[in-house]
Amino acid sequence: MKKLIVGTIVIALAAAMGLSGSVSAQDKYPSKPISGIVPASAGGSTDLMSRAIEKVWPKYSSQPLVVVNKPGGAGVVATEFVVRSKPDGYTLYLGYGSGHDIVMPHLQKMPYDPYKDLVPIARISVHSVVVVTGAKSDFNSLPDMIAWSKKENKPITSSVSMKAGAQDITITAISKAAGVNIVTVPFAGGADAVTALAGGHVMLGAGHPSEVAPHIKAGRFKPLAVALPQRDPSLPNVPTLKELGINVSTWGSVKGVGAPAATPKEVVAYLEATLKKVTEDEEFKKIMADLDQPVMYLNGADFAKFLQEAHADYGKLIKELNITIQ
Template identity: 35%
Template sequence: MKTLTITLMLGLALTAHAADKYPSKPVRVIVPYVAGGAADITTRVIAQKLSDRLGASFVVENKPGANGMIGTDFVAKAKPDGYTLLADASGPLVVNPSLYEKVPYDPVKDLVPVSQLTSYQYALVVPAASPLHSLDDLIRTARSQPGKLSYGSAGIGAGGHLAGELLALMSKTELTHVPYKGNAQALADILGGQLSFTFDTIVTAVPHIRSGKLRAFAVSGPTRSSALPDVPTMEELGYKGFHITQFQGILAPAGTDAAIVKTLNDAVGAAMREPDVVKRLAEEGGYEIVAGSPADFARLIATELDMYKRLIQDANIRMQ
């Protein structure tokens, strides 16, 4: 019995020692998207700060595919030692589990939240030459001519698509969704007038709103965007409960030592408060910095899993 007790105490001491020394070698940060996208840009900013703060290299690796599921699954099945992390966004964590018939990971059981990084929302925009001049105009037209108004998105299940479906449900209208293979194509067609409207990310919409090429009727989050302070929320315009936002955050494989998670959370929180990080992310076009506790991030994931499950069911969205 004494031998067993000593062995257990030794094991606990070694675990604590390993956590104290963390990180003692390079850390892989997996981004489940192509290089150059929103999640990739944010991750590279933070990875450099973590390298500076924790004294080991945080190396960003892109593992895109299957709407972010390949890279997410890779981390979910990785060794939980703190040396393989996931820099993910909303889609793979809270949308895909309801959008797809089968997902190879469980976002709650297979991953442990470290810290949310950012939140961003969408702007409901129309081309500058559109005959629509308000959200009320848009809804009146949609009701009088069902299916006439078209909106684009980066694809089925993308944030812009889900925002459009939520608008159709809440306004009891029929809107025609046009899925693209990426946000750039949808943005090009709204600028060219081929689409009636779209919910574009504030990150990409702001430059065109400021230049006068697009007009914004509303933003999709619970509060106004700091990048578009004069544009009301959907809720302000009468659509109570209309909240569609996207988040980015850091997660680790389930079973990662709590001391390591705390070390990472503390470092991320400090990095996200640095003035140059705040300035850089603001300049990217409207990211809201949200670096809270692991528990805060876990609650967000649970809440949005439930919200998107209900929306996807109510809108009868299916992957084709």
């Protein structure tokens, strides 16, 4: 009888423990704050976009999204941190699709595979590369500047934010397509590149709308062209390069959200749905418009295709233009 009682107690305890474990395993996601890892310092365009998501996120999720800045290694430090994180949906990569994801793998060995080790959740925005000149420049269009360079047999100088980045690739592609000598001068970031143009040290500049739009609005810069296949929503009156007869278009600076590759599908689906709601929110759209960052949402599947196409196209351009990071 005692054995029967003891056995019954053991079974009951085991059942209770099993039930407890089952409840724990079925805790609804998310049950704690989510970290959004940004591969840049505070104040940059990716950080500002991330802060906008962070602000609006609580409207559509029971748990907050907390932005964490991890600059360093041209974005590699933050991305690797996410890749090595537990794939439970509590560590996200904000800024997926940046140059170190779609360009750098063609130029150097990476400590991870940005496509196999991450799952795309959603694209949020795409920044075009905007070609600008100073307000005091004698040229009001890019074709005029190119015609002058050919006639006078003189090079055009252009500032870019970094060697082998989207801006450098764009300007180099323009140089080849137009058959003109454009010398790119790399700087340590977009702010320095913009300052060089504002100071009259170069003839051209290339930057993202959030970097150059304030100068355009203030009358310091004249916009000449955007490098996207279509016009940039934040600069609707600025023609594309193809509209000007220059057969060049690049993918710009992509800003999306990703997670470690093994993140459960149901968690990815929740995050994708929440981000869609965020991007459709009027407050979010207003913040992004004020930042000159157009909202260009894509779901995870379409974002994955976009990344693969962008990566492949940049690879062709880099090979064709013989671009290196040396």
